[in-house]
Amino acid sequence: MKRPTSRGLTLIEILVVVAIVAIVSALAAPDLSALIKSNRVAGKINALNADISFAKTEAIKRGVAVTLCASADQLTCSPSSDLAQGWIVFADPDENQAIGIGEAIIKVQDKLKGDDRIVLSESQTTVSFNRNGYIYNLPSSGMQVIKVTTSDSDQRSQRCLTFQRIGQAKVTKGGEQTCA
Secondary structure, eight states: OOOOOOOSOOHHHHHHHHHHHHHHHHHHHHHHHHHHHHHHHHHHHHHHHHHHHHHHHHHHHHTSOEEEEEOSSSSSOOSOSBGGGOEEEEEOTTOSSSOOTTOOEEEEEOOOSSSOEEEEGGGOOEEEEOTTSOBOOOOTTSOEEEEEEOTTOOGGGOEEEEEOTTOOEEEEETTSGGGO
């Protein structure tokens, strides 16, 4: 007679597999958390970079200055350098970096989700391009730096968007020279 073969797993085999999966998951979780944070910040800096590039293009296309500023209500500029509350891009023919009568809002970005921060350097409140596509309100350093930081200030997931007068952007990671 043939002896019946076992077709299942024993309790000990199942417990060993579960223990191995738990150990591997515990080791991978911190890295996964940092990756998610880094990707979230990269997405925010890319969205802002796209809107700044849009503002530059619109300034050249329209032949007038165009400004991007922080805006909590998406109708007026806030006196804040924190863009996480949202921002607007508007035509600014009088180059006063404030929305006046007859100045059209071209693009609106609502408040960003989460408690990350996006801050313009040196207490700047706007990024403005003249009709030739050059930034004309640079801080004293000669360079505009926009920093995106997470709520826990993890420098590894921090990103900076740096502009010089010609308006070309460069994204750097936390700890690099222009993103200190």
